Amino acid sequence: MGVVTLEDVDRQIGNGFRLLRFAPAIEAAFLRDYAANRVKLAAIWAVIGTLIYDMVFFGDATMMADVFSELVVVRFGIFTPFALFSVLALRRWPTAGNYDLLAIAVALLGVLLPMSVAVYSHSQYLFVYQNGNVAAFLFFVIALRPRFPTIVIGLVLMCTVQFTTTKLNGSFDDVTYTGIVTFYITLAIFLAMSAYFMERTDRLNFLHQLRGGLLHAQLERKSERDELTGLLNRHSLARIRDSIWREERATGSVAVIMLDIDRFKLFNDVHGHIEGDDCIRAVCQCILREVASAGETFRFGGEEILVLMINAGRDEAQAIAERTRAAIESLGIQHRGLGDGHVVTASLGVAHGKPSEWSLDDLLKGADAALYDAKRNGRNTVSMFHGRSGESFQGIRSDDGAGASTLLAG
Secondary structure (H helix, E strand, C coil): CCCCCHHHHHHHHHHCCCCCCCCHHHHHHHHHHHHHHHHHHHHHHHHHHHHHHHHCHHHHHHHCHHHHHHHHHHHHHHHHHHHHHHHHHHHHCCCHHHHHHHHHHHHHHHHHHHHHHHCCCCCCCHHHHHHCCHHHHHHHHHHHCCCHHHHHHHHHHHHHHHHHHHHHHCCCCHHHHHHHHHHHHHHHHHHHHHHHHHHHHHHHHHHHHHHHHHHHHHHHHHHCECCCCCCECHHHHHHHHHHHHHHCCCCCCEEEEEEEECCHHHHHHHHCHHHHHHHHHHHHHHHHHHHHHHCEEEEEECCEEEEEEECCCHHHHHHHHHHHHHHHHHCCCECHHHCCCCECCEEEEEEEECCCCCCHHHHHHHHHHHHHHHHHCCCCCEEECCCCCCCCCCCCCCCCCCCCCCCCCC
8 A cells, every 4th residue: 555645645635636536546535434423323323313304103003003113123123133234344343344234225125114114005105105205315315324336326216115015015196106206217317416526625625634744744744843954953962862761761761973074164264165064964864874774863053964863782882883884984075174185084973871861961962972082082982981870060161163062051
């Protein structure tokens, strides 16, 4: 099953859906929504519909006295239990196809059961009585509201039952019988037309709701991504921080890798900002490849990149940091500001601890301190922070000109 995109929905709206059918991925989403909404209301309609259906018991007693006992059996002994079974079946197997199938069955039984008994009646009120099936037609189309093909099939079957049982009774002359047929055919046509336009409206509303949801999700994703690099931003870092420190406080561990591109201010001065942006993008893609699913990668500020790893050991974090450092150097991005043959490199600082002992700010400050050590020790290297929980981080480092180092607020 494909994933629905905003472009898919816009294309569907533009192409239309006169046959009441979407592209496969959107149709699958529509059917899930359709089934969920119909099943949610099934119990309500079962109670209301069965109550109304069984209340015709009083009409049976006055208009169809000669077959009254048989009508009691079919109403209370067959239809009512089947309606209850339908609700339970939908709870167990809540699919669009099952809903449509049971909707047809309920509607068809609603007409078939009393009319099959009425075949043997000689009541003078039979003409009035059989017109009561109009309610079953309306309930099927307006209340149950299955999909349009189901409605067409259901209406054809209900009309067939109505015409057959009325003819078998033999109480009506040809003119009256023709009038009954004409009336129900006309009713079925109007109901089918109404059903088509109702489903078309439902589908259009679904498309617009789906588009609104996808657009909202897209905006949310963009709000959590850095525009230049595509990495997560500090807004998403705050959200993930809250999640980790709420869920992992008891047993989890967290590793933080702080990375800074060496001599990047000089790179920008010599190569220009366009090549500088290209350099940052290339380095970020390299980091993403090396970190992969081991952690989340954020653009922390300027040329500083942050990697946050949940449930990663100290050695694993150090190994990923070293692998990332080597991969960046292997990119071979020329750094003319340092002279011929020099390439862009990065320094990395790593901090590790448990959320129960360290706040994220403390780990960030520890990684920042380790990053400063890496730069002080010649750059293009990885340094581990070995501080203790609760340690003060006043005056960890000043920037070396490669970009501002700003820790997460709050």
